[in-house]
Every structure is written in C-alpha cells, then in structure tokens.
Amino acid sequence: MIWNTMMGTSILSIPWGIKQAGFTSGIILILLMGILTLYCCYRVVKSRQMIPLIDTSNWEFPDVCKYYFGSFGQWSSLLFSMISLVGAMVVYWVLMSNFLFNTGKFIYNYVHDINVTDIVPGTNGSNKVICPSAASGHLPQNRSVVFSADNITGFTLFEKWWDKSQTVPFYLIAVLLPMLNLKSPSFFAKFNVLGTVSVVYLVFLVTVKAAHTGIHLEFNWFTENEFFVPEFRILFPQLTGVLTLAFFIHNCVITLLQNNRNQENNVRDLSIAYFLVGLTYLYVGVIIFASFPSPPLSKECIEQNFLDNFPSDDIMSFVARIFLLFQMMTVYPLLGYLARVQLLRQFFGNAYPSLFHVLALNLAIVGAGVVMARFYPNIGGIIRYSGATCGLAFVFVYPSLIYMISLHRAGQLTWPALITHIFIILLGLANLIAQFLL
Template identity: 90%
Template sequence: MIWNTMMGTSILSIPWGIKQAGFTSGIILILLMGILTLYCCYRVVTSRKMIPLIDTSNWEFPDVCKYYFGSFGEWSSLLFSMVSLVGAMVVYWVLMSNFLFNTGKFIYNFVHDINVTDIVPGTNGSNKVICPSAASGHPLQNMVVMFSSGNNTGFELFEEWWNKSQTVPFYLIAVLLPLLNLKSPSFFAKFNVLGTVSVVYLVFLVTVKAAHLGIHLEYNLFTENDFFVPEFRLLFPQLTGVLTLAFFIHNSVITLLQNNRNQENNVRDLSIAYFLVGLTYLYIGVIIFASFPSPPLSKECIEQNFLDNFPSDDIMSFIARVFLLFQMMTVYPLLGYLARVQFLRHFFGNAYPSFFHVFVLNIAIVGAGVVMARFYPNIGCIIRYSGATCGLAFVFLYPSLIYMIALHRAGQLTWTALIIHIFIILLGLANLIAQFLL
C-alpha cells in the first residue's frame, strides 16, 4: 500500500533529474535521499508515542504538530499539506493534458492513415527516440505531414483545436470538475490498482526500449560535450527537489500504517516500502539515462517527462500514456477530496459545508492546473518547487524539531542528537533555497 501510494508522477522526472545532477552523483543522491527521508518518516511514525499521559491513538501528524507548536503548528501544517496536495494536482493536470494530447494525436493519425514525418531531431528505426527541445523555435515545430491525398485542411483544423497547451488543458475541465464536486470519491478508490499496473508497465517499457537501444555511456567527471554530461553537476539540487516529493508520504504515513494488523511491524514495512520505491526510481532513472542514444543525440535531450522522448506514434508509449491518463483521472478526484477535507474542515468545521464552498475551492484548484499547463508545463520544475517547499516542513523541520523537543522534555537530549537533527533541518532549508537559485 505504501509503495503504491508513494509511487507517483515523480517517476517520470527521475531520468531528467539524473541528467541535471550527473550520472554517478544522481545515483548517490537517490540512495542518500531515500535513507534520509526514510529516517524522517520513521520519526513521524514514532512521534505520537513520545507524548506522555495522552491517548494519541487517533492522532494524525498535524495533531502532533499542534500539540508541540500550538496554533502555529496547526496552521503551518495545513499550509504545507495543501502545498503538497495542490502541487500534485497541478502536476497531474499538466501530465493529463500531455497524455490526452498525444493519445488524441495518435488516434487521429491512425484513423486518417496519415504518414507523419517528424522534423524533431531523433534516431531512426522502429524504436525512435526524439529530442523535442532541439526543435524549439522551428517554424514547423511539430511535424511535416504527408497525405496520400492532396488536401490537408482537415489536419490543419485538427491541429488548431487539438493543441497541447492552448486547448487540451481546457477540455479536461468538462470531465474532471464535475467529479471533484462529488461528496465522496470512494468509487475512484477502487481503481487504485491502476497505479500499480502503470508502474509495472513503465518498468516493462523501459526494459524493452533499453534492450533495443543498448547502453550509451561515456564517463567524464566534469567536462561536458555534445554527447554526455559529467558525472557531477552543480545543478544536483534540482534532483534533490524532485526526490523530496518522490519519497514524500510523511503527511499520511500514520493513516496508512494504522491499517496494519501487527503494529509492531510498522518500521519493518515502512523500510521495505522505501527500499522498493528507491529501487524502482533507480531502475527507471538509470536505465533511461544509460540507454538514451548519445550519440547521435545528447543526454541534454532527456525531457522532464521521459515519455516525451518517444514520438506520439510509438505504440508502447501510446499504451503507457493511456494507462497513466486513466490512472490520473481516477486519482485526481481523490487528491481533490483530501484537499477539500483538510481545507474546508479547518475553516468551516465541515468537509462539505455547501455546494458553493466546494465549487469555489475546486474552481481555484482546477484553475491553477489549467494556468500551469497553459503557460508553464514543466513538470520537473513544478515537482521540485512543491517538493522542496512541503518537504522543508513535513520531511526535515517538524520531525526533527519534535524529536529534539521530546528528548529535551524527557531529559535525554544529547549533543550528538542535537547536531544531527539541526543538520537535517539545514539540509532541508538549503534544498528549498537552492531550487530558486538554480
């Protein structure tokens, strides 16, 4: 359950993050961030047990924050929880727009028997890999189309009404906004298995593509050229920002572990889940980076969503996009429900005070997704900004502070524990600041 919940949209940006950090440092950062976030998550799980003389069995982590920090802890935990939820929903909207656009383009070209020749630089053959960023600014940026018939008016009309940033993000409103207004999204919870299927298929896709493309690695510590990146880059905080959200489950881990029949196995199960998540991220990231054909392309061509490196007419990528599209359309209302419950219950004491309250909140959330999909569809950057922001509070700051305060009140705080946990807090702060400097 924890593995399935934690595995989200960040998996699509891990190869890009490794590119930004450098190959060797990227692998090391995935391992270190996995260990660090696991430790902080362990501190969250055990935080309730360190409160004496109070029954905390039904407490969530925000309740623990309120106990230690008063109203500030309550309000700040709500703020950062909303940042994580709304940030995830924005990323989902950008990705759903991307997947819907490419799915529609694949179906249209197939139905109309359109022969498409991409002008985007890429490799040749059936397992083509493209470099969309290299076509930026080209007057015919998307493609050159060759019809068996001489009339292309229909295609031009399709291109006008089926645009990745200008039209498709708005089409999603008609489907998802009504779903957000439902009182209970329990129906969509039944499709949670789609998340597991999607991740398993992504692993399969990456394995098959790598088998056909082969390994393309040239090692160099610091020097860059057109065909590889150094093993270490100063842009590595961009990967740590992505990983903060990729390993983020701290605001809901207590709820998830309450379903365990044997509560004494919580730490073991949490460790196993983090191990599996880290292994999945490592596999996807390393295989995509290592197999990306460089030469003839450059590793710099790896996109923030690695599926964008495969053309829209690639059948395996088409299946992956369809899987992910339906999975995200079922998860999106669940995220909206969580955001609604936390926000409206905090302000109005009721998760559904009225249809008007819910509708206004949902309009604001959907509007944020549409605006980002329209003007800033960079999921890697959105993930790292939101991940570093909410991670500062829930991953680095609150678990460490609460642990130090609890030890101090019990008279057990040592200089070693103090220095280690202050260092963890400083790491989280540096992680957030670095996102806005790089």
C-alpha cells in the same frame, strides 16, 4: 499500499533529474535522499508515541504539530499539506493534458491513415527516440511534422482544436470538475490498482526500449564533447527537489499504517516500501539515462517527462500514456477530496459545507492546473518547487524539531542528537533555497 501510494508522477522526471545532477552523483543522491526521507518518516510514525499521558491513537501528524507548536503548528502544517496536494494536482493536470494530447494525436493519425514523419531530431528505426527540445526554438509545437494525406484542411483544423497547451487543458475541465464536486470519491478508490499496473508497465517499457537501444555512456574526461556524460553537475539540487516529493508520504503515513494488522511491523513495512520505491526510481532513472542514444543525440535531450522522448506514434508509449491517463483521472478526484477535507474542515468544521464552497475551491484548484498547463508545462520544475517547499516542513523541520523537543522534555537530549537533527533541518532549508538559485 505505501509503495503504491508513494509511486507517482515523479518517476517520469527521475531520468531528467539524473541528467541535471550528473550520472554518478544522481545515483548517490537517490540513495541518500531515500535514506534521509525514510528516517524522517520514521520520526513521524514514532512522534505520537513520544507524547506521554495522552491517548494519541486517533491523531494525525498535524495533531502532533498542534500539540507541540499550538495554532502555528496546526495552520502551518495545513498550509504545507495543501501545497503538496495542490502541487500534485497541478502536475497531474499538466501530465493529463500531455497524455490526452498525444493519445488523441495517435488515434486521429491512425483513423485517417496519415503518414507522419517527425522532423524533430531523433534516431531512425522502429524504436525511434526524439529530441523535442532541439526543435522547440524554431518550430511551432504542433507543426513539427510533415505528412502525406488527401485531406490537408482536416489535419490543419485538427491541429487548431487539438493543441497541447491552447485547448486540451480546457477539455479536461468538462470531465474532472464534476468529479471533484462529488461528496465521496470512494468509487475512484477502487481503481487504485491502476497505479500499480502503470508503474509495472513503465518498468517493462523501459526494459524493452533499453534492450533495443543498448547502453550509451561515455566517461572520457580528456576529450569532452556534446556526448560526454558528466558524473557531477552543479545543478544537482534540482534532483534533490524532485526526490523530496518523490519520497514524500509524511503527511499521510500515519493514516496508511493504521490499517496495518500488526502494528509492531510498521517500521519494517515502511523500510521495505522505501527500499522498493528507491529501487524502482534507480532502475527507471539509470536505465533511461544510460540507454538514451548518445550519439547521435545528446543526453541534454532527456525531457522532464521521459515519455516525451518517444514520438506520439510509438505503440508502447501510446499504451503507457493510456494507462497513466486513466490512473491520473481516478487519483485526481481523490487528491481533490483530501484537499477539500483538510481545508474546509479547518475553516467551516465540515468537509462539505455547501456546493458553493466546494465549487469555489475546486474552481481555484482546476484553474491553477489549467494556467500551469497553458503557460508553464514543466513538470520537473513544478515537482521540485512544491517538493522542496512542503518537504521543508513535513520531511525536515517538524519531525526533527518534535523529536528534539520530546527528548529535551524527557531529559534525554544529547549533543550528537541535537547536532544531527539541526543539520537535517539545515539540509531542508538549503534544498529549498537552491531551487530558486539554480
């Protein structure tokens, strides 16, 4: 359950993050961030047990923050929780627009028997890999193709009304906004298994593609060229920002573990879940990066969503986008429900005070998604900014501060514990600052 919940959209940006960090340092950072976030998550799970003389069995982590920091802890934890939820929903909207666009494009070309030849730089053959960024400076987004078809006017009209950023993000409103206004999204929770199926299929896709392309790594330090693979890059904080959200489950881990039949196994189950998540990220990230055909392409061509490196007429990528599109369309209302419950219950004492309140909140959230899909459809950037921001509070600061305060009150705080947890807080602060500097 924890693995399924934690595995999200970040997996699509891990190969891009490894490119930004460098191959060797990228692998090391995934391992270190996995260990660090696991420890901080462990501190969240144990935080309730360190409060004496009070029944905390029904408390969530914001309740613990309120106990230690008063109203500031309550409202600040709400703020950062909303950042994580809305940030995830914005990423979902950008990706759903991307997947819907490519799916519609594939279906239209197939139905109308349009022969599409990408002029975006890429490899040849049935398992083609493309470099969209190489053409972005001089080609319109939807006109990076030449085609052979009788009805050229129809194709041009389709391109006009089926644009990745101009029109498709708005089409999603008609489907998803009514879903967000439902009082209970329990129907969509039944489709949670789609998340597992999507991730398993992505692993299968990555394996098959790598088997066809082979491994392309060149570590020759003395003859550097455009195909040279750096083992370390100064842009590595961009990966740590992505990983903060990729390993983020701290604001709901207590709720998830409450359903565990054997509560004494919580730490074991949490550790296993983090191990599996880290292993999945490592496998997908390393395999995509290592098998990316360089030459003839450069590793710099790896996109923030690695599925964009496969053309829209690729069958396996089409299936992956279909899986992910339906998964995200079922998860999106659940995220909206969590945001509604946390925000409106704090302000009005009721998760559904009226249709007007709910509609106003949902319009604001949907509007943020549409604006980002229209003007800043960079999921890697959105993930790392929101991840580093909400992670500063829930991953690094609050768990460490609460642990130090509880030890101090019990007279058990030692210098090694103090120095270690201050260092963790400083790492979180540096992680956030670095996102805006690089």
